[in-house]
Amino acid sequence: MSNTSPTHVVGLVDGNNFFVSCERLFRPDLQHKPVVVLSSNDGCVVARSQEVKDMGIPMGVPYFQIKDIIKDKQVTVFSSNFTLYRDLSRRVFSVVRNICKTFEQYSIDEGFFLVPAAEAEAVGWQIKDTIARTLGMPVSVGLASSKTLAKYAGTLAKRGRGVCFLSSADWAVCAPTVGLGDVWGVGAQRLRAFTEAGLQTAADLMVADSALVRRRFGVEGARLQLELQGVSAYAVAIAPKLQQSIMHSRSFRSATKRRSVVEAAVAHHVRRGVEDLLERGLCAQYLTVAIRSSRYERNAPGWGSEGVCLPIPTADLFMLMQTAQAMLTRLYQTDVAYQKAGILLSGLVPATMVTAGTLWGESLVARQRKAVASTVAQLNQRFGSDAIQVGYYAPATTWQARQDVRSPAYTTRWNMLARVSAR
DNA sequence: TCTGGGGTCCTAGGACCC
DNA sequence: TCTGGGGTCCTAGGACCC
Numbered sequence: 474m475s476n477t478s479p480t481h482v483v484g485l486v487d488g489n490n491f492f493v494s495c496e497r498l499f500r501p502d503l504q505h506k507p508v509v510v511l512s513s514n515d516g517c518v519v520a521r522s523q524e525v526k527d528m529g530i531p532m533g534v535p536y537f538q539i540k541d542i543i544k545d546k547q548v549t550v551f552s553s554n555f556t557l558y559r560d561l562s563r564r565v566f567s568v569v570r571n572i573c574k575t576f577e578q579y580s581i582d583e584g585f586f587l588v589p590a591a592e593a594e595a596v597g598w599q600i601k602d603t604i605a606r607t608l609g610m611p612v613s614v615g616l617a618s619s620k621t622l623a624k625y626a627g628t629l630a631k632r633g634r635g636v637c638f639l640s641s642a643d644w645a646v647c648a649p650t651v652g653l654g655d656v657w658g659v660g661a662q663r664l665r666a667f668t669e670a671g672l673q674t675a676a677d678l679m680v681a682d683s684a685l686v687r688r689r690f691g692v693e694g695a696r697l698q699l700e701l702q703g704v705s706a707y708a709v710a711i712a713p714k715l716q717q718s719i720m721h722s723r724s725f726r727s728a729t730k731r732r733s734v735v736e737a738a739v740a741h742h743v744r745r746g747v748e749d750l751l752e753r754g755l756c757a758q759y760l761t762v763a764i765r766s767s768r769y770e771r772n773a774p775g776w777g778s779e780g781v782c783l784p785i786p787t788a789d790l791f792m793l794m795q796t797a798q799a800m801l802t803r804l805y806q807t808d809v810a811y812q813k814a815g816i817l818l819s820g821l822v823p824a825t826m827v828t829a830g831t832l833w834g835e836s837l838v839a840r841q842r843k844a845v846a847s848t849v850a851q852l853n854q855r856f857g858s859d860a861i862q863v864g865y866y867a868p869a870t871t872w873q874a875r876q877d878v879r880s881p882a883y884t885t886r887w888n889m890l891a892r893v894s895a896r
Numbered sequence: 897t898c899t900g901g902g903g904t905c906c907t908a909g910g911a912c913c914c
Numbered sequence: 915t916c917t918g919g920g921g922t923c924c925t926a927g928g929a930c931c932c
Contacts, residue, residue: 491914512918519914519918535917553918580914580921660912693911693924720920727915767917780907815919875916903931913921 482593482616482638483709484586485623486569486600488562489611489631491582492520495561496551498609499883499891507548511536514724515552515875552879558582560884561610568604572596577710585620585709597636611635617644620707621700624657641703648676648701658697666690675701715821716753721745722815725872728767730810733865734872735764736801738814740864743797746818747790748850756786756827758820760793762800767812777804786820786827789839790846793818794864 488494492510497503507524511517517535525548530539536550543550562581570576573586573596588596597614604612615627617639630637651674654664670689672678678686679701687695696706721742729735739762750757763778779800787793797816845863852861881889 514916514918516916516918533917537916540916555919583914658912662911691924714922717922718920722919724918778908782906901932904929905931906929907927908925910923910925912923914919 480590481587482590482618483620483623483705484573484588484593484597484600485615485620485627486565486584486586486604487613487615487627487631488565488582489613490520490522491562492551492553492558493522494610495558496554496880497522498561499880500549503549507546508551509543509548510551510553511878512553513876514726515877516724519553550878552876554880554882556882556885557880561608564608565604565610565612568607569600572600572603575709575711577713585623587709588616594636594638597638601635613637615639618703619700619705620709621657621697622703625651625655628655644703648679649674651675653678656697656701658693658700663690663693715823716755717821718817718819719746719749719755719757719821720815720817721749722763722813723873724813725811726875728810728812729872730808732805732807735805735811735814736798736865738872739764739797739801739816740794740862741859742814742816743794743864744790744853744859744862746816747788747793747846748853750788750818750821750824751847751850754824755821756788756824757793757818758783758786758822759818760796760800761817761819762797762804762815763817764801764804764811764814766809777806779804780817782820786822788824788846789842790849790863791842798865 493508496508496510505524506522507528508522509518509525509530510520512519515536517533518530518539519533521530521532528542528546530542542548558581566576566578566584569584569586573588575587576584577586578584593616597616601612601614604610612635613627613630614636615623615625615630616637617623617626618641622639622644626637626639629639653659653667653672653675656675659667667673667678667690672681678698681698683695683698686698690697699706723738723742725734725738746757749755759780759782761778761780765776781796781800783792783796849861849863853859883889883891
């Protein structure tokens with residue numbers, strides 16, 4: 474399981490207020506000014522600048538609840554711009570990969586790496602400084618002997634100078650002061666279970682009887698205990714993990730009872746999913762379609778999902794589209810106001826591992842369909858999503874997310890490049 | 897009264913994360 | 915009026931098999 478040793482430690486690189494930093498990169502006038510980034514549909518706050526955190530605006534709060542304070546304190550607001558964030562994420566991590574061979578990307582703004590203990594702090598600074606100098610993006614680096622402790626070191630780094638190496642001696646001192654709720658992997662549910670067992674701090678869990686911990690808190694509890702003891706239970710992945718599933722879903726601008734709109738949304742998600750499959754060279758064995766009415770309505774009917782095992786693993790747009798629409802027919806109920814639709818592609822396997830459909834090889838029809846789908850994908854890549862559409866369609870305005878304050882695609886569209894002028 | 901036990905596979909749902 | 919989207923892993927329970 475573990476691939477750390479006494480000679481190596483785990484590092485965590487973490488973008489500071491990542492989405493906010495991405496926006497500020499192209500709006501230097503917003504340095505040291507309060508900024509928030511909203512989720513899709515401008516629903517809730519998903520990133521906050523330090524100034525906003527200091528105002529006490531919490532993560533995840535619905536936007537409409539804080540509109541007054543936003544206006545009052547002149548907070549700059551952005552809709553999320555994932556095209557921009559993904560591109561900057563790629564650039565940030567390519568710097569880290571150049572410095573550390575063993576690197577595992579964990580999320581859009583975080584990644585783990587391995588480094589010899591003797592060089593830990595120096596490498597941490599090298600990463601932070603190189604990213605700041607070449608990209609202008611602020612990151613923090615935490616270093617310790619397991620992922621969980623590296624995460625904690627990362628929070629110390631953010632409070633301090635930006636790089637923190639948490640030695641076992643340092644950890645021994647602070648573990649009794651760290652509440653289990655602040656430990657990575659402990660959410661509300663596990664925190665309650667730990668509290669009921671009389672465990673309050675990281676130190677409490679570290680010294681608890683391990684057999685009892687395993688019995689009472691399952692494998693995750695046992696791993697958590699090891700990680701806190703500085704024993705790595707979550708390896709830093711050397712080979713990139715094969716992706717398990719691809720999901721596309723979105724809330725509608727407002728709830729709808731119109732079947733044509735729900736169909737169009739599902740079709741849109743199938744198209745996006747197939748683009749992902751083709752881009753990554755994968756085929757899916759299972760397809761799930763899910764639609765639901767408002768999450769916040771009591772006893773709301775109309776929540777439904779259905780999954781099927783496909784006849785063969787496939788990335789065939791036409792087959793997936795037909796299958797999804799057939800499932801939707803079974804799920805859809807008239808007179809339900811639907812709020813959200815999505816699809817899940819799972820059981821992903823590399824396309825190269827899928828043998829052709831029949832004993833005599835791929836049929837002509839299948840080959841033609843593949844050719845059409847790949848042409849459609851290329852055209853959409855070139856001219857923008859949904860320039861060409863296969864399957865059901867409704868104007869985007871009928872269901873697509875609200876994005877009232879989105880920044881331009883500064884780095885990925887020629888016509889939106891930032892302009893610089895000098896006199 | 898008592899009805900094998902253990903393995904695998906699949907699925908749905910939960911918990912957690914960013 | 916307005917409450918995100920995209921992931922991972924684990925567990926429990928049922929079906930099935932020997």
